Amino acid sequence: DAKTTQPPSMDCAEGRAANLPCNHSTISGNEYVYWYRQIHSQGPQYIIHGLKNNETNEMASLIITEDRKSSTLILPHATLRDTAVYYCIVRVARRDDKIIFGKGTRLHILP
Amino acid sequence: EAQVTQNPRYLITVTGKKLTVTCSQNMNHEYMSWYRQDPGLGLRQIYYSMNVEVTDKGDVPEGYKVSRKEKRNFPLILESPSPNQTSLYFCASSTGVSRGLTDTQYFGPGTRLTVL
Numbered sequence: 001d002a003k004t005t006q007p008p009s010m011d012c013a014e015g016r017a018a019n020l021p022c023n024h025s026t027i028s029g030n031e032y033v034y035w036y037r038q039i040h041s042q043g044p045q046y047i048i049h050g051l052k053n054n055e056t057n058e059m060a061s062l063i064i065t066e067d068r069k070s071s072t073l074i075l076p077h078a079t080l081r082d083t084a085v086y087y088c089i090v091r092v093a094r095r096d097d098k099i100i101f102g103k104g105t106r107l108h109i110l111p
Numbered sequence: 112e113a114q115v116t117q118n119p120r121y122l123i124t125v126t127g128k129k130l131t132v133t134c135s136q137n138m139n140h141e142y143m144s145w146y147r148q149d150p151g152l153g154l155r156q157i158y159y160s161m162n163v164e165v166t167d168k169g170d171v172p173e174g175y176k177v178s179r180k181e182k183r184n185f186p187l188i189l190e191s192p193s194p195n196q197t198s199l200y201f202c203a204s205s206t207g208v209s210r211g212l213t214d215t216q217y218f219g220p221g222t223r224l225t226v227l
Contacts, residue, residue, distance in 0.1 A: 036216075043115075043201050043218030044154070087154075100170075101146070101154035 003027065004088045009106040018075040020105050022088030025069045032091050033064060035073045037084040038104070044087065047073065083109045113138045115219035117202050123225045124192055132187045132222050134202030140217075142205045143185040144169065145177065147198040148221075154201070160185055192226040199223050 005023040012018040024033065034049040048055055048062045050071075055062045061074040075082055087104040115136045124130055136143065144159035146169075156169030160179040174196055176188040185204075189196060202219040 041199060041221060041223075043203075043220050044216075046215045046217070049215070100156070103151075103153045 003031075003090045003100065004102050006086070006088050006102060006105045008103065009108065011108045011110055012075075012078045013110050014080060015077055018073075018078040018082065018107060018109070020073040020075075020086050020088075020107065021070065022073070023070045024088070024090050027068050027090050028092065030092060033062065033068075033071050034089040034091060035060070035062065036087045036089065036101075037082075037107075038087070039081075039084040044101075047086075078107075078109045080109050080111060083107060113217065115202055115204050115217050117200075117219040117222050119222060120220065121223050123227065125227050126193055127191050130189050130192060130224075132189075132200060132202075132224070134185045134187065134219060135183050136185075136202075136204040136217070137183065138204060138217065139182065140204040140206055141182070143179070144203050145175070145185070145187045146201045146203065147171065147196075148201065149198050157187070157200075192224075194226050197224060197226045 003024055032049050032051050035047040036044040037047055038044045048057055048060050050062045050064055052064055052068055064071045085104040085106050087101050118133045141162045145157040146154045147157055148154050155171045157171055157175050158166055158169050158177040160166045163179050163182050166177050166179055179185055200222045203216045205216040
């Protein structure tokens with residue numbers, strides 16, 4: 001079973017910030033939080049990941065709560081091309097780790 | 112360009128006819144894996160490989176085989192395909208989360224398989 005819980009769908013107006021939540025209350029100390037997205041049957045695309053500090057890259061920001069039980073992916077200025085299913089994943093930092101994809105959040109960007 | 116390639120991209124076959132879906136990566140990654148994606152079920156891992164000659168079952172390995180004779184290639188083999196293996200398949204590769212490295216998985220473009 002996936003170790004994360006995400007809302008099944010969300011809407012966001014184009015140009016606004018999209019904030020996608022993820023709960024991972026059973027996360028272990030050595031597990032990272034990863035975010036991927038999948039645009040209509042294409043291969044999942046890596047967005048960002050973090051351990052306990054907030055992270056930012058050219059695509060998004062990742063905010064992880066201090067207790068690490070939840071996180072938020074922020075797309076600062078959503079465009080129509082950001083319409084996709086977003087997956088929040090936790091992974092153990094060892095060689096036999098397994099990636100488990102849940103059902104993700106379907107993000108609709110509204111024009 | 113760093114990439115994962117899969118072939119074929121689309122395949123229609125009949126029950127029982129052995130097939131192989133190839134996967135190749137040019138990033139010298141140790142870790143490779145196969146997933147299938149079905150409506151309402153999300154992505155499920157079929158098999159993964161931590162390195163050459165090292166493979167292990169994922170969550171849904173029944174009916175599939177894999178091999179890892181070379182680092183860059185990780186073919187998925189369906190010895191006797193059945194209609195319930197009709198799905199969208201993705202191959203992925205990554206460095207793996209080890210030796211202080213953090214990991215990014217790169218996914219292939221997908222193979223849409225239909226078994227009649």
